Amino acid sequence: MTHSLPLLPYCPSDLADRLLSGGPRILLCGETGIGKSTLTAALARIMAAQDLACFGIAADPGSPGFGLPGTVSLGQWREPGWQILAFEALCTLDAGRFRLPLITAVSRLIRQAPAGLLLIDMPGVVRGIAGSELLTGMATLLDIDTVLMLARQSKPVPLQNELLALPARVLAVHAHPEARRPGKKARARKRTERWRTYLEATHEVTLDLSGLRLTGAPPPVDVPDAWPGRQCAVIDAGRTMAIGEIISLQDRRLSVRLPEESVTTDALLLRDARTEQNGLLGSAEPFASNALQYLPPTDALPYPTTTYSGGPRPVAKLIGAYAVLVNGVFDDPLLHLRLRQQQRSLLFDLGDFGRLPARIAHQVSDVFISHAHIDHIGGFLWLLRSRIGDFAACRLFGPPGLTGHVQGLINGFLWDRIGDTGPRFEIAEVHGDRLRRIRIQAGGGREDLPEIRIADGLLLDEPLFSVRTITLDHGTPVQAYAFESKAKLNVDQTELRALGLSAGPWLNRLKQCLAEGDQEALIELPDKTRRRAAELGAQLVTVTPGEKLVYATDLANTAANRSALTALAQKADFLFCEAAFLEADSEQSRRTGHLTARACGEIATAADVRQLVPFHFSRRYETNPEAVYLEINAVCSRIVVPPKDSLQNRRKPA
Template sequence: MKAGDAEVAERTAASTVNNLTDPVQIIAMPHSLPLLPYQPSDLADRLLAGGQRILLCGETGIGKSTLTAELARIIASHGQDCFCITADPGSPGFGLPGTVSLGQWRASGWRVLAFEALCTLDAGRFRLPLITAVNRLIIQAPPGLLLIDAPGVIRGIAGSELLTGMVELLNIDTVLMLGRQSKQVPLLNELLALPVRVMAVHAHPEARRPGKKARARNRTGTWRAYLDTAHETTLNLSGIRLTGAPPPVDVPDAWPGRQCAFIDAGRTVSIGEIVALQDGKLNVRLPAASATTDILLLRDARTEKNGLLGSAEPFSSSALQYLPPTDALPYPTANYSGGPRPVAKLIGAYAALVNGVFDDPLLHLRLRQQQRSLLFDLGDSGRLQARIAHQVSDVFISHAHIDHIGGFLWLLRSRVGGFPVCRLFGPPSLIGHIQGLINGFLWDRIGDTGPVFEIAEVHGNRLLRARLKAGFQDREDLPEIRITDGLLVDDPLFSVRTITLDHGTPVQAYVFESKARLNVDQTALKAHGLSAGPWLNRLKQCLAEGDKEAQILLPDHTTRKAAELGARLVTVTPGEKLVYATDLADTEANRSALAALARNADILFCESAFLETDREQARRTGHLTTQACGRIATAADVRQLVPFHFSRRYETCLETVYQELTDACSRVVMPPKDSLQDIRKQA
């Protein structure tokens, strides 16, 4: 590229903006920016020739931090002071993750002069706090050339607003955008509209985007090293003003691991990590001699259960939506509705209340990538396709009232044809109820292809079992099984446990728990010079079984402990906990038992049959009110509460039901307002 072309590229944006203000002169807007070669010495000369605040932009992993350090080294070699603000809280070039830092280049590298806490790794979501924090550091910067290493947010509204906001609010005079020859320069239109000098520079040919897990490991290592000398401090939460985006105070399990910072007069005083919130006391890990104030900043940076510093999901948002289940048929008529239909997306499954919050209880839990389904209760099944019945392996019945078991006929009919055994679990007398339903039909033409069911009745710590097959009158009694802690199913991928509650008749509540997943970090594997093989399966098996001292034979015929290899190569995705409970009386025994079962659950599907004004009706029929449902969820510290099984008398006032629920519990997942209005119109 000729030097003259490079100068034209630098001047393009500023001249374009200036000429647009001239009513006489009209020029064409350029449609591209030529890329300057990756030559740090030449770039440093250009920067020294004009400009004091330089913003370096580009996608993650394109080499911004490397180029920033190289430019600083060259500029310092010319005898000029060079400072830098690393403005990417997720992968900072220096300083702590979750912060932006001001540094000065020295012979040994960057020396941190000051930092401002953001308590987030997400520069796109919290771009205004990011710009504000960078501006505070600029005020503290000594005179000299200042490089600003921007986050790798270059797409969509977030990228556009971040670029233009930083240029305008930070008084940037030069933007250096790194790009690749094979792609269009990022944010091209925004760059061409900026009233500053713009330089598009080719990325270093060896620049590579690091993997998500590698970035998480790097930032975690920096954060852990910072906290190595930390001590635990206990503070009264009542004397602290919370700012940022803290989780609800009444959800203590959402607090441990959160990055937090104490603020004074808008400046960061200290930064640490929350250990626990209990009984109004906040335990925080802070480095020795750290000061505290009465203002505490929290956002979403959090050390998760797998030990990695990442971004916590927004509280009570997430994975739960009110949508038509993807595998359910439409309602039979346009004016019929069971109300909002919650669909919860888990890591390895999704769960849908097929008939909505008003109609018969039926929770379909679909295990992804396994062609396998679990059902909790068997109300009206008319909206489920027959192929779902073919893939149902286990059904968990709360009790045998018709709205909870009437859909068995769909399951029975759909499985004619020699399908595998389907297991049903439920309260005492379930065997007789299922046998009666099967024997109510004539089976003279199915031969030996009748559906087969194994029924297990829960009697305390015993399961009474029988095998039933359509076309055979007699049942086959199976050996009794002893169970511990209500464990019904212990699958390699999940478990299901149960407790017995009271509804005037025994009812079963269930908890589904997926097991933690162990994943090999391929980037780390390559970094350690190791090749994949059967040894990785043995490593994961030993870690899953807790045998961390086991010796693992590596491809190079050396051995290492499973614990050592696991820390370097394996990430752990914690399991999830879903609880299903319906038709239970509001008694102290029921409340205590269900709260214990649902302790720290990710999602609690719980009945909420009546408003508080109808609590006498709830008492007579053995159901929960909105207040009782909410209090159980709060006592259990569940992450999300999904209420259902509402009385149809509330079809025209569903907003009132949800209002009472949210008054009793801050964790209720609300359906969209327009869906509530649609229900009222249809009713």
């Protein structure tokens, strides 16, 4: 039999009377933006006016009703608001992911609360397993007497089955009719402002990392770039002594902003709360876990084949793009970078083509060839055949000699019946700081194009991305490439509406001025008033930083190659790098001009990349690819090891 909870009207004075008739511990629940904090304050004000001692716990670390983001705080109501008595650091804004530490922290605060009414303002997590476990855990483990669930009239009461199963009294209450869910960026700005104000009263201290016990979920120590901006807390005997923000990690010395009166101990708590590059306090991605997948999206999906033997097929997810290692880590190199919003593809190398549909070939605008060994350029025949028709010229970039190899492949066929529909290509060979270029059409002519001078290896510089190259040594010149998307400016629509402004061309001008650094430019608004770009940007615009993907394969393990690739891949988000041989086979690696797995990992660590995707493994390891990943992992924690089932799903030797 299904029961439903009746909804009580939103009337704080009546609710206060009801709550006073029960026990002292009251849990206020509801989705984000439904008015829990407002109601908690209204109830506290009413009870305090009756000379009742009323205490509250702000238990939402992402949007606390009082106290600092990343913490839970205990306060007493004293007009005109909450006076903080104690707090516990969580160093996360994600109550759903870290629900057990949250409940534990609230429990410690309850033990410190003086006798009196206690109102607990719960996080707005009301869906799924996280919502169910958080509600049940708080209500039962904290000995809650009354659960007050705020709900909108137009929606079912959240977690109704869990509420009905609780031993506590349950009251379902209408949300205030004016309660509105704030925008994500508006919440981020509000919490950031509160956090920045707090940090103004801190000072810089230096801690020796070797003498610290790191707790929570700290990033790897060998990835210093993952540390700046993270919240951290000084812990002593399980209690929070101070909270601050990491400035930098260098040579195992940690620079941290902490209150002057903080007590330094040997325990430091870190999780995922972090001030990002856009200046907003948010949640850092779990290190090297979210952005790398092993299932391609449908618009980049290679044809399935019964004979596939390439091993794991990594897919890196970028903002607005996917990078798919089409043939896996064992077969021919072919990285398909799909620019999703443009319906456009870039290819890095042209190995075995049998797993890509012709429609992808139609949308390839640029191909970046490392060198002309057959496993890297043999797929050109697929591209050639697929582009017969009225297609724009496809650009090919590569080392010296590429023109002759492409011309030879084209000349191997008779083109007497295609007329002017022959595939068109513009080929650019990298000769130091120059690009030597020609235009070729199958069945047509060949046209020399003017040379182009390039600086710092910049091959392409488009509005949304750029591509750079360096030349490495493999016994023959080999090109490695860096794809870099550009920072994206995003307008917060909630803030736009709050300012009473309508969208229009003025927003494009605002973003252009901000992108060009013209902070003082005057932007004319729809009401004909003018405001500075910097002022509008601070209110309306957030910046999503660009991302960097580096592709490098077939390079000798030399000091010169290591230095050049480390510089190109510096702080890359993704490094696709060959790891051809194990260290035990280093002589074979030296003789053939390839990297060992260990060298691959050392380069990634030296370049401080965020995620390493090794590939181009020798076939001799196809029954034991785990050995390659283990050898890399010994020197590089940024490697993402694929699931075991993808390691086991490989061809057995004949």
